Amino acid sequence: MLQQIIDRRLAGKNKSIGNRERFLRRYKEQIRKAVRRAVDGRGIRDLERGEEIRIPKKDLNEPSFHHGTGGQREMVHPGNQEYVAGDHIQRPQGGGAGGSGKGQASDSGQGEDDFTFALSKEEFMQVFFEDLALPHLVRTQLTEVPEYKTHRAGFSSDGTPNNLHVVRSMRGALGRRIALGGESRRELHQLEDRLATLQAVWPEASAAQADELRAEMAAVEARIAELRVHLAKVPFLDPIDLRFRSRVKTPVPSAKAVMFCVMDVSGSMDQARKDLSKRFFILLYMFLTRHYEKIELVFIRHHTQAQEVSEDDFFHAKETGGTVVSSALELMHKIISERYDTAQWNIYGAQASDGDNWHHDSGRCRELLAAKILPACRYFAYVQVAAEEQNLWDEYTKLAASVPQFAMKKATSADQIYPVFRELFKKEGAPA
Amino acid sequence: MTASAHPLPGPSDWTFELIEQYHDVIATTARRFELDTYPNQLEIITAEQMMDAYASVGMPVNYRHWSFGKEFIATEKNYRRGHMGLAYEIVINSNPCISYLMEENTLAMQALVIAHAAYGHNSFFKGNYLFRMWTDASAIIDYLVYARNYIAECEQRHGIDKVEEFLDSCHALQHYGVDRYRRPSKKPLSEELRLRREREEYAQRQVNDLWRTLPKKAEEAADSPQAVRRFPEEPEENLLYFIEKHAPLLEPWQREIVRIVRKTAQYFYPQRQTQVMNEGWATFWHHRLLNTMYDDGWLTDGVMMEWLKSHTNVVYQPKVTDRGYSGLNPYALGFAMYTDLQRICERPTDEDREWFPNLVGQPWLRVLHEAMHNYKDESFIGQYLSPKLMRDFRLFAIQDDSTQKDLVVSAIHDESGYRKLREALSRQYDLGQREPNIQVWNVNLRGDRSLTLRHTQHNRRPLDDSAQEVLKHAARLWGFGVHLESVDAQGSVAKRWAVPAPSA
Numbered sequence: 001m002l003q004q005i006i007d008r009r010l011a012g013k014n015k016s017i018g019n020r021e022r023f024l025r026r027y028k029e030q031i032r033k034a035v036r037r038a039v040d041g042r043g044i045r046d047l048e049r050g051e052e053i054r055i056p057k058k059d060l061n062e063p064s065f066h067h068g069t070g071g072q073r074e075m076v077h078p079g080n081q082e083y084v085a086g087d088h089i090q091r092p093q094g095g096g097a098g099g100s101g102k103g104q105a106s107d108s109g110q111g112e113d114d115f116t117f118a119l120s121k122e123e124f125m126q127v128f129f130e131d132l133a134l135p136h137l138v139r140t141q142l143t144e145v146p147e148y149k150t151h152r153a154g155f156s157s158d159g160t161p162n163n164l165h166v167v168r169s170m171r172g173a174l175g176r177r178i179a180l181g182g183e184s185r186r187e188l189h190q191l192e193d194r195l196a197t198l199q200a201v202w203p204e205a206s207a208a209q210a211d212e213l214r215a216e217m218a219a220v221e222a223r224i225a226e227l228r229v230h231l232a233k234v235p236f237l238d239p240i241d242l243r244f245r246s247r248v249k250t251p252v253p254s255a256k257a258v259m260f261c262v263m264d265v266s267g268s269m270d271q272a273r274k275d276l277s278k279r280f281f282i283l284l285y286m287f288l289t290r291h292y293e294k295i296e297l298v299f300i301r302h303h304t305q306a307q308e309v310s311e312d313d314f315f316h317a318k319e320t321g322g323t324v325v326s327s328a329l330e331l332m333h334k335i336i337s338e339r340y341d342t343a344q345w346n347i348y349g350a351q352a353s354d355g356d357n358w359h360h361d362s363g364r365c366r367e368l369l370a371a372k373i374l375p376a377c378r379y380f381a382y383v384q385v386a387a388e389e390q391n392l393w394d395e396y397t398k399l400a401a402s403v404p405q406f407a408m409k410k411a412t413s414a415d416q417i418y419p420v421f422r423e424l425f426k427k428e429g430a431p432a
Numbered sequence: 433m434t435a436s437a438h439p440l441p442g443p444s445d446w447t448f449e450l451i452e453q454y455h456d457v458i459a460t461t462a463r464r465f466e467l468d469t470y471p472n473q474l475e476i477i478t479a480e481q482m483m484d485a486y487a488s489v490g491m492p493v494n495y496r497h498w499s500f501g502k503e504f505i506a507t508e509k510n511y512r513r514g515h516m517g518l519a520y521e522i523v524i525n526s527n528p529c530i531s532y533l534m535e536e537n538t539l540a541m542q543a544l545v546i547a548h549a550a551y552g553h554n555s556f557f558k559g560n561y562l563f564r565m566w567t568d569a570s571a572i573i574d575y576l577v578y579a580r581n582y583i584a585e586c587e588q589r590h591g592i593d594k595v596e597e598f599l600d601s602c603h604a605l606q607h608y609g610v611d612r613y614r615r616p617s618k619k620p621l622s623e624e625l626r627l628r629r630e631r632e633e634y635a636q637r638q639v640n641d642l643w644r645t646l647p648k649k650a651e652e653a654a655d656s657p658q659a660v661r662r663f664p665e666e667p668e669e670n671l672l673y674f675i676e677k678h679a680p681l682l683e684p685w686q687r688e689i690v691r692i693v694r695k696t697a698q699y700f701y702p703q704r705q706t707q708v709m710n711e712g713w714a715t716f717w718h719h720r721l722l723n724t725m726y727d728d729g730w731l732t733d734g735v736m737m738e739w740l741k742s743h744t745n746v747v748y749q750p751k752v753t754d755r756g757y758s759g760l761n762p763y764a765l766g767f768a769m770y771t772d773l774q775r776i777c778e779r780p781t782d783e784d785r786e787w788f789p790n791l792v793g794q795p796w797l798r799v800l801h802e803a804m805h806n807y808k809d810e811s812f813i814g815q816y817l818s819p820k821l822m823r824d825f826r827l828f829a830i831q832d833d834s835t836q837k838d839l840v841v842s843a844i845h846d847e848s849g850y851r852k853l854r855e856a857l858s859r860q861y862d863l864g865q866r867e868p869n870i871q872v873w874n875v876n877l878r879g880d881r882s883l884t885l886r887h888t889q890h891n892r893r894p895l896d897d898s899a900q901e902v903l904k905h906a907a908r909l910w911g912f913g914v915h916l917e918s919v920d921a922q923g924s925v926a927k928r929w930a931v932p933a934p935s936a
Contacts, residue, residue: 005448005473005475007448009476014484022498023498023505064604074842074860078751085849089839
């Protein structure tokens with residue numbers, strides 16, 4: 001009795017997504033930790049990847065009443081080989097595998113290994129932003145795909161009438177007509193030649209020959225008519241001839257940008273402060289990728305001397321010392337003038353520090369910024385990852401009042417990073 | 433039926449037409465064996481959808497809960513890494529009976545699944561007394577849709593966290609949400625909905641009534657017989673039912689959720705008691721139906737070889753010493769028992785004549801149908817497990833007594849062991865013995881309103897440590913403190929657990 005066969009394959013895909021969401025909600029803490037670890041271990045550029053999450057099995061347990069070990073029980077098993085009734089067997093060690101059956105095997109099996117699963121890219125970003133206390137509205141703006149500009153890219157056989165390319169289409173039609181009619185046309189030409197020859201020789205032919213010629217001429221004429229009909233049936237324009245101007249989307253705008261990450265690595269910049277800085281740089285990077293197709297990153301770390309380093313060294317090298325902030329700014333200026341022509345590059349700078357500077361140096365920093373760096377920059381943001389206000393903060397404050405593309409802010413915990421970031425970038429003169 | 437001149441086409445890829453053709457022949461063949469089924473609805477689904485179905489306990493719809501998400505993630509991971517194949521089939525005890533066919537299956541596998549699920553399981557659902565008594569195949573899907581919507585609504589009104597917590601607590605007690613003896617009445621969904629409102633009001637009245645006058649009366653008549661009256665008067669084994677009806681502080685929506693979990697647990701209750709019988713029955717019939725079709729000339733050798741390979745995997749029983757051993761395989765045991773029943777009817781030995789005098793020489797088909805209709809695993813094994821099968825499986829029983837140093841082999845497959853072995857195996861499938869016996873014992877009506885549960889030990893078996901966790905959930909549902917006493921064979925309390933009233 002078959003009621004029906006139903007094809008469900010297209011319906012109800014991803015039905016478990018709601019359950020998955022609830023699962024992720026429940027283990028938010030573990031997931032947050034994993035994301036934090038991942039942010040730690042990963043480069044600024046490749047944040048948007050999923051992440052493997054581990055949760056101890058015992059945390060996932062749903063309790064229910066069970067028998068514990070002890071007491072008396074009897075279990076029946078298959079595959080007896082040598083036992084006879086009354087035999088004694090040594091109790092298996094370690095919680096009783098083998099002899100003691102189901103309930104226990106699963107009990108001792110649990111807690112051994114972790115439950116692992118992968119977060120998708122979107123889920124990862126979700127958690128990352130949540131950690132930054134990002135308002136939902138802005139989050140979608142940040143993660144969304146940038147606007148596209150369409151531009152022409154050759155021809156395609158598919159499109160809307162307003163994109164029809166007449167010349168291309170006709171060229172195609174011509175080619176097709178040649179190809180489809182070639183054989184017949186060749187034969188037609190031969191026959192026409194033959195007919196002409198026949199007509200030429202006919203008047204001089206003998207009577208016997210004339211009959212023969214007349215018959216041949218009739219046959220040739222018939223064939224010619226047939227071929228003409230056939231050729232006429234080759235359509236002048238066929239749907240497959242049509243060519244349309246093809247338009248492809250590319251992200252807009254596509255100018256080049258370079259982002260300088262300048263960080264203080266003096267002794268007081270501990271792991272937590274570096275982590276704060278990193279989050280700030282990550283946000284900046286993601287923000288800029290929305291606007292620029294190509295972004296270069298330059299990492300400058302400094303204590304008493306500045307150095308251009310790889311991203312890994314930037315966040316992880318242990319070398320440390322006193323602090324001379326101006327050394328980093330000088331290096332930045334040098335790199336700009338050597339490698340990044342301000343006419344071609346949009347230059348962004350972000351500096352993170354705990355504000356602790358050798359005191360004679362702070363004034364010099366301000367001068368350097370004002371005279372050399374800020375004129376070259378689209379925007380320069382300073383984040384102080386510590387609460388104390390020291391001379392660097394004071395000097396910079398003087399700048400902030402007068403230079404529109406300079407902004408500064410303090411952030412002392414991860415959830416402040418985003419508000420600070422937003423504050424910094426909502427200012428006039430900043431890219432929207 | 434005469435042999436068919438042309439076997440059905442047997443390419444490995446299926447098509448809708450081919451599935452229909454195979455189904456027609458399977459259905460005709462099934463009729464010859466008097467398999468009475470609900471109408472069949474075959475649904476083609478993807479592997480991912482199969483995992484979805486897995487994750488929500490095999491149901492096509494279910495309410496949302498994180499634990500289903502966990503199941504899904506675990507299943508998906510194992511599947512993707514190739515650690516497991518998915519089950520070939522899921523079949524739902526509903527009317528019409530829905531069987532899922534996975535798109536990845538070959539045609540031969542689809543034929544196997546149709547025979548197994550759409551005719552085997554389906555006829556079991558329709559015929560077995562437990563399913564007839566406990567489940568209402570025509571109403572379940574509607575009820576699950578209702579449950580899903582109701583819970584979604586609660587989530588909206590009270591927040592996901594609150595509902596999730598509450599469901600967690602209900603789930604912790606869900607195996608104790610079943611009436612073992614009283615069977616549920618069958619009501620259509622419309623009736624359920626109408627009754628819901630009444631129920632909410634009535635329950636609230638009842639609860640209030642229970643608590644209303646007590647503190648005052650307790651003082652003036654502390655010694656009167658009424659004051660010492662127990663509540664409940666008899667111990668109550670359905671903890672969730674008791675909570676639904678009597679927990680003082682639950683809001684109406686919470687009572688309804690308790691009820692939903694309870695009803696769902698009840699729906700699955702027969703499945704948990706008929707695993708060997710149900711899987712054995714389905715396996716027996718796919719084997720029988722497809723073999724008959726082969727004899728009739730419908731199946732090519734290729735199709736035959738392919739499903740036989742799967743069949744062999746399904747009924748494989750690892751020995752206790754094998755690494756992959758995880759208890760008796762219900763497919764293997766059930767299949768062997770039905771096959772053996774047929775043998776006893778048709779080709780009995782002297783031993784069978786002695787053990788099963790009333791089966792020998794009977795028409796096998798009737799005997800099998802009777803067995804399927806009227807038993808559950810426990811009684812099925814107690815009634816029909818033959819000495820021959822015990823020898824075939826080389827069964828033996830191990831007595832594990834924690835007061836003894838060694839384990840003792842209490843019986844093996846020999847003359848003196850058969851009956852003992854059969855009893856032991858039958859007991860092993862008794863749900864009442866597999867799960868601890870826990871009942872509502874008393875409610876402190878006059879004092880702190882705490883609830884006392886009582887665990888009655890069987891064979892001195894204690895509760896495991898998760899009891900404390902479960903009690904916390906019980907306390908969340910009850911709203912006040914909960915105690916649990918474990919009582920040994922002498923009637924004295926061997927161990928106590930307690931959790932205080934949940935704060936706010």
